[in-house]
Amino acid sequence: MPRYNAPFEIHVHGDVPLRSDVTFDQIQEALKPLWKYAGAKSLADGATSTYEEEPGIRFEQKDHTLQMCWTVPGDEDFRQALDEMCMGLNELSERGAAIEVTFYDTDFDEEEGDPEEESRDDFLMLFVGPNPAAIMQVQRDLLVEDVVNLMERHFDGAELGGVVSEIDRLFSDRFDALVNSLEIGKRPRGTGGPGSGGGHGGGRRPRHLH
Template sequence: MASYNTPFEIHVHGQVSLRGDVTFENIQDALKPLWKYAGARSLTDAAGSFYEDEPGIRFDPTDHILQMCWTVEGDDDFRQALDEMCMNLNEVALTGAAIEVTFYDTEFEDEDEEEDPEAESRDDFVMLFVGPDPAAIMQVQRDLLVQDVISLMERHFDGAELGGVVAAVDQLFSQRFNDLVSSLQLGKPPRGPGGSGGMGHGSGGRKPRHLH
């Protein structure tokens, strides 16, 4: 595609534990939205990243692990491919997993920001979650939130003082899970900067080009 049709470099980063019966063919089917978007005819053709120093997409049949550190050029329509990928990975995942996606605005340069202080990049960051069931997805969401909260609060409090904070987070997730069970459906994760399923432009500077 022409450069004006690909305003983003999109980096997909994550590791998913897979069921023991999952084969390469299953992974190829699950990731079809990604390699089709890249214009490839198979996962093998698309497994290499836009950047040669990145591992790309790798399937370890011995340890049953899918690893992704893969960049592709694209636009906002890539989000649809991500939604389809997550639905497919839910079918083969053994445990819950987080997948980080960074949209890096290739048309915005730091030099432009210095010339025009009002200029804003369209960088975006998305945290996606997959898993075999709602409980597995919520567990990884909970673990990441606890890590973030503890990391933030340890700047001001000793770790031993934060047991109540962790308990409060657990209570919130327990209530959410009970609500989901009652409604018999899994809703989309809430959106918000840095949160579970967050999709929005952040503030305070550009995010790193790649998440390694």
């Protein structure tokens, strides 16, 4: 059922490439924790965001991509729904992908509130993928982009090869540790990729508007 006076507005944002054989029924089942949390009876019923300007939850058949730009009122218990969603999407994903989740404190007024008061905003970066190696690849690519963007303020990009190599070594070591107990395919590749990092600080995160 709809949640009134919820302490947070929770925004879920990300694109997840799905296998070509995945059906709508499978997508609906994987996302059931989200639309059920929103009080809907189906994905079609729950795919609409709280904000009309946001696309909501959509499945792009042309490139077989699940697109999410969706806001729902909720509380801390939404984190359980996110965990269940990730487990479901792992089974359907073609490649690794990142999903950003932002909890906006509905009681916090940045402009008119007490300047000494801090918001309860929180930001999560979740990862899904068909196997741990695919997930680590996305994590590696996002970290490389964040580090390079930060260090390019002080160094030329051509000088940062050693930094990227060290990041690759750290991820390779982590992968090798997992291999001791799991059969998980190839190591993360040492190639950069687009993405966006996340974390606290720098004021409230802007909403994703399309």
